[in-house]
Amino acid sequence: MADREYGFDTLKILAGYDSADNKYSVSPPIYHTAAFDFRDTEHAENLFTYKEAGYLYTRVGNPTVTYFSERVKALEGAKNAVAVGSGMAAITFTLLNLAAKGGTILASPYLYGGTIDSFDRLFPEVGVKIKLTRSVLDPAELDKELAESDDVKGIYLESISNPNAYLPDIDAISKVAHKYGVPVVVDNTVATPYIYRPLEHGADIVVYSATKGLTGHGNIIAGLILDNGKLDYYTEDKYPQFYEPIVMLKGKSPKDVFPDNFFIFRAILVYLNLLGAALSPNDAYLGILGLETLSERVAKQSSNALKIAEYLESSPAVEWVRYPKLSSYKYKEVADKHLTRGGGGLLSFGIKGSKEQEALFLNNLKLFHYLVNLGDVRSLIVNSPDTTHSELTDEEKELADIPANLIRISVGLEDVNDLIKDLDQAFKAAGLLDADSSAA
Numbered sequence: 001m002a003d004r005e006y007g008f009d010t011l012k013i014l015a016g017y018d019s020a021d022n023k024y025s026v027s028p029p030i031y032h033t034a035a036f037d038f039r040d041t042e043h044a045e046n047l048f049t050y051k052e053a054g055y056l057y058t059r060v061g062n063p064t065v066t067y068f069s070e071r072v073k074a075l076e077g078a079k080n081a082v083a084v085g086s087g088m089a090a091i092t093f094t095l096l097n098l099a100a101k102g103g104t105i106l107a108s109p110y111l112y113g114g115t116i117d118s119f120d121r122l123f124p125e126v127g128v129k130i131k132l133t134r135s136v137l138d139p140a141e142l143d144k145e146l147a148e149s150d151d152v153k154g155i156y157l158e159s160i161s162n163p164n165a166y167l168p169d170i171d172a173i174s175k176v177a178h179k180y181g182v183p184v185v186v187d188n189t190v191a192t193p194y195i196y197r198p199l200e201h202g203a204d205i206v207v208y209s210a211t212k213g214l215t216g217h218g219n220i221i222a223g224l225i226l227d228n229g230k231l232d233y234y235t236e237d238k239y240p241q242f243y244e245p246i247v248m249l250k251g252k253s254p255k256d257v258f259p260d261n262f263f264i265f266r267a268i269l270v271y272l273n274l275l276g277a278a279l280s281p282n283d284a285y286l287g288i289l290g291l292e293t294l295s296e297r298v299a300k301q302s303s304n305a306l307k308i309a310e311y312l313e314s315s316p317a318v319e320w321v322r323y324p325k326l327s328s329y330k331y332k333e334v335a336d337k338h339l340t341r342g343g344g345g346l347l348s349f350g351i352k353g354s355k356e357q358e359a360l361f362l363n364n365l366k367l368f369h370y371l372v373n374l375g376d377v378r379s380l381i382v383n384s385p386d387t388t389h390s391e392l393t394d395e396e397k398e399l400a401d402i403p404a405n406l407i408r409i410s411v412g413l414e415d416v417n418d419l420i421k422d423l424d425q426a427f428k429a430a431g432l433l434d435a436d437s438s439a440a
Contacts, residue, residue: 008075008194012291016070028067030285034058049250050257050265060273064281068288072214072224075193075291076206079229080261082268083222083284087189087209089277090223091115092122094185094207095154097267099128100241103153106145108136108168109399110161113389115187116396130156132399139172146180153239154183159198160190162374163348163384163408164401165322167331167339174202181233189213190346190374194298195339199228205263213345213375215290216297220283227263234263242266297377297413302342304379304419305411311420312349317432319350319405345411346374348384350403357430358383358405364429367414367422374410379419384408 006015017028036055038044046052055061065083073081084090095105107119109132119130129151135141136157146152155177160167174184183204188196192213198206208214210222236243242262245251246269254262254269272278302325309323321328324335324343335343351358362370368381372388382388384406385397392400411419427433 009295011074012071012294015074017067022063028064028285028288030281031058031063032281033062048248058281059276059278060268062278062281062284064288065279065284068222068279068284068291069224071288071291072193072208072210073226075294076188076226077193077197077199078206078226080264081224081226082264082272083210083224083279083287084272085223085277085279086221087187087207087211087223088114088118089275090207090209090225091187092118093267093271093275093277094205094225095123095128095130095156096126096271097241097263098154098183098185098239099123100270101239102127102129104129104131104149104151105154105156106136106142106152107132107155108157108161109134109396110137110164110166110401111156111158111187112162112189113384113391116389116400117391120391132396134399136173137166137168139169139176142173142176143179146176146182152180152182154185156185156187158187158190159196160324160344160346162190162346163388163406165190165324165329165344165346165348166401167324167334169331169334170198170201170203174204178202178233181235181238183233190344191339192294192298192344192375194294195302195341195344199226201338204228204230204233210287211373211375213298213301214294215287216293216375216377217286217290218373218376218378220286220290222279222283222287223277225264225267229260231260231263246270298344299342300413301345301411304413304416305345305347305409306343307416308409308411308419308423309347309349311423312347315424315427315433317352317427317430319352321347321349323347346408347411348406348408350405351407351432352405353430353432357432358407360430361426361432362407364426365422366425367419368409374408376410377413379412379414380410382408 047056069081069083135145177184185205186198186203189209206226208224242255243253254266258265306325312318313321368379
């Protein structure tokens with residue numbers, strides 16, 4: 001697969017796997033083993049010092065997990081990749097790796113609530129400062145902020161934000177960040193590589209909660225870290241952790257052992273190895289199966305989501321709607337330029353009415369699952385301010401533009417007319433629509 005270019009839909013089926021390495025099994029096997037035999041003592045030493053490629057213990061490497069990460073790497077157009085136990089592990093390992101010696105991460109305020117919660121509680125405990133700032137999304141303001149600080153170790157943002165579906169101009173942001181030698185990390189969970197590939201727009205590192213749209217069935221917890229292999233920004237004076245000797249490497253540094261992959265190699269060697277958030281082989285296999293329908297799933301979810309967004313925008317029960325393919329979208333110019341395959345399956349809207357009416361609306365839905373996941377083949381709904389983003393302070397909610405009446409929908413693959421009718425009847429049950437009105 002590495003010898004020539006293939007289309008996206010070929011890669012999602014075949015990339016990262018060779019049946020000849022697995023007794024010609026067409027489907028990648030599940031390597032359900034904790035450990036792997038050594039040929040001899042020399043083989044063991046070579047594996048432990050990374051002189052030879054291979055597997056020794058599933059916490060730090062397993063063939064099925066490798067097949068999964070290699071396939072996503074091909075779809076993303078990345079140079080290096082590692083799969084881990086969750087999206088939060090991917091985010092945590094990445095930012096700890098960047099700021100291992102302390103420093104500041106400038107982060108967009110438009111993020112998943114659990115990410116912001118970790119920024120508030122976890123990272124300060126290990127000496128990493130996270131600053132939530134809208135300047136991350138404004139190249140001119142970002143330029144001023146970076147010019148005033150030499151302590152910034154990374155920029156962090158979401159390509160399509162959760163729950164607002166905001167889309168930053170990553171090309172412009174990356175250009176400014178690179179002017180100051182700062183790498184850009186993009187959480188591409190909502191978009192998936194089918195909709196958007198951040199590395200093609202200047203980003204340096206991409207992280208995923210593969211639990212979501214990437215695998216699409218709500219049946220695994222998984223994460224990924226991928227990079228573009230452009231490691232010039234990680235200078236020894238600013239990022240000494242990549243140049244320092246590690247005992248396990250017999251006095252060598254990550255930069256010495258893997259000069260073309262020292263960022264992700266160090267994340268594996270230090271964080272995956274020692275913190276242990278490993279992805280199981282079985283979950284990796286389910287992830288591989290999910291990838292095989294990525295294009296079909298996301299294309300239909302995008303089509304369904306646009307129709308639902310248009311319905312909601314026309315409904316008297318709705319105050320506002322946020323979806324990339326609407327003419328009213330806040331970042332319409334960027335969306336038209338970059339989201340050529342659709343706007344994805346995530347949208348949010350402001351419900352008109354009291355909290356009691358909001359509860360009646362949610363409790364009367366029949367087809368939408370009321371839960372906190374997204375990207376599933378099933379349609380999901382949740383009141384984000386009270387659930388996925390409930391850990392945010394009032395000030396953080398205001399900064400993140402999350403009003404109290406926000407409802408988030410992750411659109412699935414059901415018949416879109418059935419979904420619209422379900423929303424309509426739930427609005428009526430909540431007293432937000434006249435009983436004799438009909439869905440658009």
